[in-house]
Amino acid sequence: MTLTELRYIVAVARERHFGRAAEACHVSQPTLSVAIKKLEEELDVKIFERGSSEVSLTPLGESIVRQAQSVIEQAQGIREIAKRGKDPLAGPLRLGIIYTIGPYLLPELVRNAIEQTPQMPLMLQENFTVKLLDMLRTGELDCAVMAEPFPDTGLAVAPLYDEPFVVAVPANHALAQREHISPEELKRETMLLLGTGHCFRDHVLEVCPEYARFSSDTEGIKKSFEGSSLETIKHMVASGMGVTVVPGLSVPKEPTAHLAYVPFTEPVPTRRVVLAWRRSFTRYEAIAALRNAVYACELPGVTRLTA
Structure with a gap:
């Protein structure tokens, strides 16, 4: 053998x-x-x-x-x-990350990792939560950045930050001028959602359960469309096809001509983003270095968690 x-x-x-x-x-x-x-x-x-x-x-x-x-x-x-024994951080770290976090966290995270630990290159894998959990279990990944909740698989988990949700509407929409929007006000809007498999879709449905049971002849969402990525859905919103809910880090720093981002009323719905790894993974220093690289990111609007 x-x-x-x-x-x-x-x-x-x-x-x-x-x-x-x-x-x-x-x-x-x-x-x-x-x-x-x-x-x-x-x-x-x-x-x-x-x-x-x-x-x-x-x-x-x-x-x-x-x-x-x-x-x-x-x-x-x-x-x-x-x-x-030679260098606790020597060698690549295989990092997984879900689709709705990767585009907004990775660019700055990778830059920070290169500056802080150049001897530990990140090997990246974007995927759905279920697939990342499977890859962690089989040893294809060392760790993964995901959003809670996910099935208890005996993984070690360290919180990174709490991220608020924001409503994205066309710039000429009546809601675009509002300072805040409540979930109740979105009931009759055409909602654009991520497709099945994205955990962020489930998060949105928890905030506004009406989205899951819309019907053309009953109260609730008029109609719902699904997209493959947040950026695709944003383009659809900008063209006037409906509204959507996005994570805070996906909101661009500079105002856009065709989109408006409006905060939710209190209590603002959020998701908790964590770093998870197998308990048997022995490179503790690598995990700590990756967390430090995340904390060194700007992360506008989120609540950092260090416990």
Whole structure:
């Protein structure tokens, strides 16, 4: 049994496909398949059920893959211990971040990280919360910046900041002149929402539940449209197609000609942004350095959290 074989079975468990797993491991499919077959023969168990279109884990295979992931992490820990003896921050840090935070935090965060810890380059992955959690669990990521709440996966979590929500409306809209807007006032507006899978969509629906049950012939939202990104939705709002709710950091510093951003009335809805990592991750100094790089960002309008 080798670490390489263990990496192969973890890759197949993740991809549910031998070809994609081989590609992820940078080997040919026959090489990967032969190695996994050899491991199954050595253990005298069947780890995978081979279907016509997808590979699945046997019940015993699930336990084996979990243990394999633990062994891989422990082996990586040995390398990290050796690196920390030379430089605790040496080597890249694999950072995940959700789509509705990445464009607004990463530019300044990356600059700060380069200035403060040039020996620790950030390897970035933008994705949905569910996918980032899976990548943390399988060791593809070291840590991730996400918004609470998310399923309890036994991760270590450090709060970064609380971010207020803001209403975005066309500049010529009647609400654009308001100092504040209440969720109740948005009921009859055409609402533009992010598509399913974005946690920020769920946050908005918590603030204004009416958005989730709109109907053309009952009270509530007149109509709802979905978009793939906040910036796409902002362009749709600017063209007069409706209104939307955005996180505070996505509001540009300079006024825009076609969009107006109006705060909510008290209590202002917010989301808590946190840094999460596996409890077994041994590079504590890297996590601390990343948090310091976040705190060094300007972060206008947010409430910083250091506890």
